[in-house]
Amino acid sequence: MIPGLTDDAARECLARVPYNAFTALFSVCKLWRQELRDPTFHRFRKSTGIAQPVVVLVQPYATYYTCAGLMLYRLVMFEPATGVWSSLPPCPNLIYGLPHSCRLATVGTKLFVVGGWKIDTCLTTDEVHVYDFVSGEWRRGSPLPSPLRSSFACAVTHDSEKGCGTMYVAGGHDASANSLRSALAYDVAGDSWKPLPDMARKSFDCRGVILRGKFLVLHGNLAEAFDAAAGSWGPVEEFVPLGEELPTMCIAGWDGSIYRCAGGEVMVQLDGGVWATVAELPGEMRVPLHAVAWEGKLMVMGLGMRNSAFVASILDIKATTTMTTPASASWRNVEVPPEYQWDVEVTCCLVI
Incomplete structure (x- = not known):
């Protein structure tokens, strides 16, 4: 070589x-x-x-000139190791920016942009766009089968040996704003979709995570899990106490646990469904809105105390577990340049 x-x-x-x-x-x-x-x-x-980990975010960057109030969205990268923020090369097939309420997923060195509705047509799209961090090129993936959807749950299982995985999609809204029960699986290596059994309930504005090999769809305080080995959904179960929503969710890849932010705290789910406090949120963060995790770290993003500005902090989970109290958690504030101090619609992370 x-x-x-x-x-x-x-x-x-x-x-x-x-x-x-x-x-x-x-x-x-x-x-x-x-x-x-x-x-x-x-x-x-x-x-x-x-x-090194790379955090990818969907952020607005301009107002759509023919329709005041609608925003154009772009892909933004943050490198935790260097603190550098930048924008990904725009997709040549998306001249009006990313679809609203699309979802992101990463497998290996590839980033997938799935579904949502396009701002130039105001129609739900079947498009799947794939960015390759190795070649620096965009390509089209196999189209999303009907019913087309936005605001759906999405998560990926990884096969580290083969560098591929399976992307799961479930719930969301169809083109007529109807809530959906249907679900799909996307074989990344084969670039092909297949239908899955319907969920027991309709879910919209839901979140998807992988927990102990199962695809979990989270909506409100409830969760429904798909077991790929069994080919079926489990029962709908209470995931957090009634009245507590799930504003921020993610899987910390280093330990397979699921974390959430609630009541000014970062919490982890223990065996038996019990939630335990890991850390108190940084004092400058008023409202946590998004989180993303990689090995030993958890990045929380939200609105700050001053003028509701966009703020972000990284929690060192490994170091925090050695502290005596949640208040002494090991947080590192992230410096965000002005051009990236926008709201975040969706986020994901890959290690490359």
């Missing part, structure tokens, strides 16, 4: 190149392209601690 070096030595060199230079490496030669595409290469980067 590199003249004068063994393949192992060449792989060590390539693995140490920052991910944002992968597009340049990808264009060098066929062997480097094959290496960058190989899941083994990315597992090696992660095993050596070279890989």
Whole structure:
């Protein structure tokens, strides 16, 4: 791969190149392209601690000029390791920005933008757009089957050995704003969709997470889980006490636990469905709205105390568990440049 070096030595060199230079490496030669595409290469980067998390957010950036009040949306990246904020290259097929109420998912080095409704037509779309962080290119994925939907639950199971996974979609609104019970599964490697059994109840403005291998759809204080091995949905169960909604949810990948923000605290669900306080939210955060997790870290975003500005902080979960009280949690404030101090519609994270 590199003249004068063994393949192992060449792989060590390539693995140490920052991910944002992968597009340049990808264009060098066929062997480097094959290496960058190989899941083994990315597992090696992660095993050596070279890989870094990248948080991806959907944020507005302008008002749609023909319809005051509607916003155009873009993809924004935040690198926790460096503190750098930037915008992803726009999708050439989305000249009016991302669909509203779309969903994001990541598998390996790919980012999926699914569903939602397009601002130029005000119609629900079947489009799936895929961004490859290795090649730096966009492509179209297999269209979302009917009924088309927005504001739905979405989550992905990963196969780290093969570098692929399965994306699950459930609930949401159809084109006529009707709530849905239907669900779908998307095979990332095969670029194909298949229908799943309907849920027991209709769910809209819902959230999807993967918990112990099952796809959980969260709506209000209730949850319904799909077991892929059994091919069926479990019973609808109370997930949090009645009257407590789920404003912020995510899975912390390093331990498989589910976290939420409630009452000014970060909480984790223990065995038996019991919720325990992990940390108090930072004092400058008035309203937590979104959260995303990666190994040992939890990033919470929301409205601040001053003029309801966008603020963000990162919780070191591993360090926090050694503290004596939740009030002494180890938070790091995130500096957000003015051009990225916008509300967040949806977010996800990948490690690359």
